Amino acid sequence: MRKFKTESKKLLDLMANSIYTNREIFLRELISNASDALDKLYIQSLTDKGIERSAFEIEVAYDEKARTVTVTDNGIGMDDDSLEKNLGTIAHSGSQEFEAEAEAGKDEIDIIGQFGVGFYSSFMVADKVTVTSRPYGSEQAWRWESDGVEGYTIKEAERNERGTEVVLHLRENTDDEDYDTFCTQYTLEKLIKRYSNYVRYPIMMEVSKQVEKPRPEDAGDDYKPEYETHTERQQINSMIPIWTRKQSEVSDEEYNEFYKSNFHDFRDPLRTISLHAEGTLEYDALLYIPTEPPMDMYSRDFEKGLALYSSNVMIMEECPDLLPDHFGFVRGVVDTKDLNLNISRETLQKDRQVQAIERHLEKRITSELEKMLADERDTYDEFFQKFGQSFKYGIYSSYGALTDSLADLLLFYSAAEEHDVTLKEYCEAAAADQKSIFFATGETIEMVAKTPSVQAVREKGYDVLLSTDGTDELCFMSMNKYDDKDFRNVAQGDLGIESESDKEAAKKANEENADLFSTVGDKLPDEVKEVIASPRLTGSDDAASCVTAAGQVSIAMAKYFASMPNNEGAPKFEYVLELNTHHKLFADLQDAVKAKDDEKVSQYATILLDQALIAEGIGVEDPTAFNEAINALIA
Numbered sequence: 001m002r003k004f005k006t007e008s009k010k011l012l013d014l015m016a017n018s019i020y021t022n023r024e025i026f027l028r029e030l031i032s033n034a035s036d037a038l039d040k041l042y043i044q045s046l047t048d049k050g051i052e053r054s055a056f057e058i059e060v061a062y063d064e065k066a067r068t069v070t071v072t073d074n075g076i077g078m079d080d081d082s083l084e085k086n087l088g089t090i091a092h093s094g095s096q097e098f099e100a101e102a103e104a105g106k107d108e109i110d111i112i113g114q115f116g117v118g119f120y121s122s123f124m125v126a127d128k129v130t131v132t133s134r135p136y137g138s139e140q141a142w143r144w145e146s147d148g149v150e151g152y153t154i155k156e157a158e159r160n161e162r163g164t165e166v167v168l169h170l171r172e173n174t175d176d177e178d179y180d181t182f183c184t185q186y187t188l189e190k191l192i193k194r195y196s197n198y199v200r201y202p203i204m205m206e207v208s209k210q211v212e213k214p215r216p217e218d219a220g221d222d223y224k225p226e227y228e229t230h231t232e233r234q235q236i237n238s239m240i241p242i243w244t245r246k247q248s249e250v251s252d253e254e255y256n257e258f259y260k261s262n263f264h265d266f267r268d269p270l271r272t273i274s275l276h277a278e279g280t281l282e283y284d285a286l287l288y289i290p291t292e293p294p295m296d297m298y299s300r301d302f303e304k305g306l307a308l309y310s311s312n313v314m315i316m317e318e319c320p321d322l323l324p325d326h327f328g329f330v331r332g333v334v335d336t337k338d339l340n341l342n343i344s345r346e347t348l349q350k351d352r353q354v355q356a357i358e359r360h361l362e363k364r365i366t367s368e369l370e371k372m373l374a375d376e377r378d379t380y381d382e383f384f385q386k387f388g389q390s391f392k393y394g395i396y397s398s399y400g401a402l403t404d405s406l407a408d409l410l411l412f413y414s415a416a417e418e419h420d421v422t423l424k425e426y427c428e429a430a431a432a433d434q435k436s437i438f439f440a441t442g443e444t445i446e447m448v449a450k451t452p453s454v455q456a457v458r459e460k461g462y463d464v465l466l467s468t469d470g471t472d473e474l475c476f477m478s479m480n481k482y483d484d485k486d487f488r489n490v491a492q493g494d495l496g497i498e499s500e501s502d503k504e505a506a507k508k509a510n511e512e513n514a515d516l517f518s519t520v521g522d523k524l525p526d527e528v529k530e531v532i533a534s535p536r537l538t539g540s541d542d543a544a545s546c547v548t549a550a551g552q553v554s555i556a557m558a559k560y561f562a563s564m565p566n567n568e569g570a571p572k573f574e575y576v577l578e579l580n581t582h583h584k585l586f587a588d589l590q591d592a593v594k595a596k597d598d599e600k601v602s603q604y605a606t607i608l609l610d611q612a613l614i615a616e617g618i619g620v621e622d623p624t625a626f627n628e629a630i631n632a633l634i635a
């Protein structure tokens with residue numbers, strides 16, 4: 001017996017004794033070795049015309065009684081030297097990394113999970129492996145055999161055909177592990193389809209089916225159909241990956257079927273994107289934008305990801321690193337040649353190629369959406385209703401870093417247009433000297449549209465974006481600017497649109513009524529920081545009063561923060577009560593102050609504040625006091 005090299009022994013030890021759960025990948029590893037062996041012969045066949053390529057195949061067989069699983073190929077094969085070199089040491093490409101990690105004393109299970117480790121993974125399910133191989137161009141076959149513990153033997157053997165046969169003698173079942181499952185048609189078929197469906201050589205297996213026996217001609221009404229087991233050799237993998245085919249050669253129906261059968265959706269996708277990148281970065285990708293968001297898309301449990309293949313073999317079912325979060329709803333497949341089959345999660349994340357692919361895909365998805373926005377506005381509007389939240393989230397969770405890539409995909413309701421518009425459309429419709437994008441937030445579009453602060457801005461000829469989503473303001477604030485315009489909440493301080501004469505008039509009114517404003521202020525709750533003459537409510541038909549936010553934090557934001565759990569640190573909110581000095585109520589208030597009618601002043605103050613709060617959709621704190629004040633004045 002020949003002894004395993006130290007690093008092989010260590011690895012085999014881990015294989016046999018680890019509690020690593022993903023044992024089923026052994027089949028993927030063996031099939032991909034078989035496929036590589038056929039690739040090598042294929043290359044040979046380019047110069048050697050005697051090789052018949054159409055016969056290339058891989059076979060998976062099982063024997064329930066003997067408890068064996070056999071993977072056979074008619075590829076390049078191995079002689080005794082190759083068996084020694086390839087199976088006596090860790091030959092797989094991840095081996096150096098493995099050794100480094102093993103030396104660093106990392107968690108052993110983790111190491112196996114990361115590297116999968118090719119051929120040796122057989123020992124996760126088998127306690128004896130026999131490899132019989134006859135190399136291409138030789139009559140002599142060789143047999144390598146090992147229990148995966150100390151060493152292995154290599155002996156001369158007989159084999160009629162060229163290629164390699166790997167027989168796994170399954171381990172005994174334990175309380176925790178059922179190895180029998182690996183010699184069932186059901187499991188093997190499932191694993192071939194899951195991991196090796198697109199291997200480019202046929203993977204054949206004997207499958208048995210129950211078929212109905214022919215019905216006897218004299219069968220009466222009470223005839224019960226009889227069945228017999230029918231065995232047939234079948235190709236299990238579908239071979240040609242749909243994503244490598246040219247878009248022009250695949251029907252919409254085929255694309256849709258692939259989507260539905262692979263991504264757990266019964267609806268057709270909204271968009272299909274097929275990509276074939278060549279040059280420094282080579283990959284094929286097939287992406288789908290779904291019609292409806294997945295149920296859990298806005299929950300914490302949601303996991304984004306694209307299936308990642310390397311040369312038609314699946315490496316990862318959902319690789320999150322291929323998509324930015326804001327396009328997390330996109331489903332699909334990426335296939336790139338140059339990735340190591342057993343690349344680890346951590347290494348993938350840092351992999352330059354994966355990062356470059358992610359950037360490519362992001363650009364491509366963005367341009368697809370921009371095209372939809374330009375050419376099929378209704379479809380985009382509907383799409384945005386369902387998925388747009390994740391773009392806004394992308395902007396504010398990145399503190400505005402993603403503004404450039406996402407701002408043009410956003411839609412907001414325009415008060416002037418009475419439908420959703422893009423920021424670009426808003427700006428195009430604005431006057432050349434407009435310096436800000438105005439917005440307002442509230443419970444419903446109808447309610448916000450009617451607030452005095454919105455009305456006042458609209459009357460001056462400006463459009464206002466109306467929002468009912470508490471996070472929109474976060475999004476505006478994170479963007480900071482769009483097209484050189486800042487974002488302004490209309491219910492907040494100075495908007496920079498008041499005319500000089502209005503400002504001047506308000507300043508004068510503030511000076512003249514200084515005593516009145518402080519008297520009124522004294523009657524109001526602490527949240528009212530200041531009472532002033534409104535620079536925006538200036539007509540006798542305008543509302544009598546409005547409230548604006550005193551500080552940096554708008555009313556909507558303060559409400560949003562207050563509604564969050566653990567809101568102790570939430571910014572405290574203060575209003576400025578603006579009074580329309582041209583309104584009849586103001587004249588009445590002036591009279592009451594002059595007459596030193598304290599009670600009446602109190603009633604006016606209550607009404608003016610509460611009216612403003614109601615108009616903003618905030619609601620009054622004490623409706624009874626509000627009603628009493630009104631009743632007292634109209635009585």
Ligand code: ADP
Nearest residue numbers: 033034037077078086091092093118119120164
């Ligand atoms: P990897 O496939 O990552 O190189 P493995 O440990 O799975 O690592 O296999 C080691 C080597 O053994 C392969 O590189 C290949 O040269 C050889 N080998 C394995 N299986 C076969 C096979 N079915 N036919 C021919 N050669 C094989």
